[in-house]
Amino acid sequence: MTDKYAVIGNPVAHSKSPLIHAEFARQTGQDISYIAVLAPPDGFRAAVLAFRDAGGRGINVTLPFKHEAWNLATAHRGYAFNAGAVNTFEFRGSEIIGHNTDGIGLVRDIKENLGCSIQGRRVLLMGAGGASYGVMEPLLREQPGEIAVANRTVDKAVTLVAYFEKFQTFALRGVTARPYAGLRGAQFDVLINATSAGLSGEMPPLPGDIFAPDALAYDMVYGRTTPFLEFARAQGARAADGIGMLVEQAAEAFFIWRSVRPQTASLIAMLRKA
Numbered sequence: 674m675t676d677k678y679a680v681i682g683n684p685v686a687h688s689k690s691p692l693i694h695a696e697f698a699r700q701t702g703q704d705i706s707y708i709a710v711l712a713p714p715d716g717f718r719a720a721v722l723a724f725r726d727a728g729g730r731g732i733n734v735t736l737p738f739k740h741e742a743w744n745l746a747t748a749h750r751g752y753a754f755n756a757g758a759v760n761t762f763e764f765r766g767s768e769i770i771g772h773n774t775d776g777i778g779l780v781r782d783i784k785e786n787l788g789c790s791i792q793g794r795r796v797l798l799m800g801a802g803g804a805s806y807g808v809m810e811p812l813l814r815e816q817p818g819e820i821a822v823a824n825r826t827v828d829k830a831v832t833l834v835a836y837f838e839k840f841q842t843f844a845l846r847g848v849t850a851r852p853y854a855g856l857r858g859a860q861f862d863v864l865i866n867a868t869s870a871g872l873s874g875e876m877p878p879l880p881g882d883i884f885a886p887d888a889l890a891y892d893m894v895y896g897r898t899t900p901f902l903e904f905a906r907a908q909g910a911r912a913a914d915g916i917g918m919l920v921e922q923a924a925e926a927f928f929i930w931r932s933v934r935p936q937t938a939s940l941i942a943m944l945r946k947a
């Protein structure tokens with residue numbers, strides 16, 4: 674029998690996850706179906722439970738439901754423990770097991786696909802939503818020289834940093850919350866845009882001299898040239914969109930569900946070309 678999976682979000686029509694999982698299934702000979710489900714802002718829980726009760730085996734969660742997903746999970750595994758955000762559900766009997774594969778996907782893309790080291794480097798993380806929570810611990814485990822977390826609503830960046838300060842399992846050295854205006858005069862080696870600004874053709878207000886020589890500008894938004902990536906290129910930085918992260922986090926979710934690890938390189942190249 675075909676095992677059913679889905680991605681749930683709002684909006685979700687733009688999601689490439691159905692295409693990616695169909696390709697993983699073809700590549701590995703797994704018998705699965707994978708659809709996109711639009712949940713109303715107040716209907717996430719109902720949509721998840723309806724999908725599970727109709728025989729669903731697992732779900733990917735996208736914006737803006739990753740915090741709500743953490744609360745809905747009955748158990749947390751791996752990076753989901755500390756993240757306070759879940760992007761992958763695995764249904765086992767009555768258990769809703771929450772995982773977070775976003776950080777693994779981001780770090781794998783930056784280090785392995787883009788060949789950019791994080792250790793000892795100055796990292797700027799823009800945004801304090803579900804995606805930022807998901808990537809904090811994996812980024813910290815790479816032992817960067819510093820992580821500055823900047824957000825439009827500064828209080829949310831302060832809350833995020835305070836949230837991770839609770840955990841003693843990894844060092845929280847050199848992590849600060851900043852308003853964008855407080856970045857003047859600072860330079861970073863790896864700049865990660867974890868905001869959804871690019872979806873509406875906007876970018877966080879960054880000073881022009883923020884890119885260190887050989888800096889990598891990474892936008893989690895994919896499938897379009899965002900104002901942040903255009904700005905970064907104009908300043909001489911190397912720019913990458915989030916397609917590699919998307920495929921890598923999906924591969925990790927596929928592995929959790931199916932115990933088979935799909936190949937990612939050819940799919941990333943194909944999606945980037947498209």
Ligand code: NAP
Nearest residue numbers: 736800801802803804825826868869870875893915918919
């Ligand atoms: P979210 O929880 O809705 O958070 C959105 C964040 O973006 C908030 O920090 C918000 O700031 C900020 N923001 C929105 N518009 C802005 C603007 N015009 N200027 C400055 N900041 C702005 O979303 P999320 O789940 O964290 O996801 C964020 C983005 O990452 C989404 O576009 C998502 O598609 C993408 N993503 C991609 C991947 C991938 O695999 N490539 C994985 C995860 C997420 P405020 O707090 O001030 O509102």
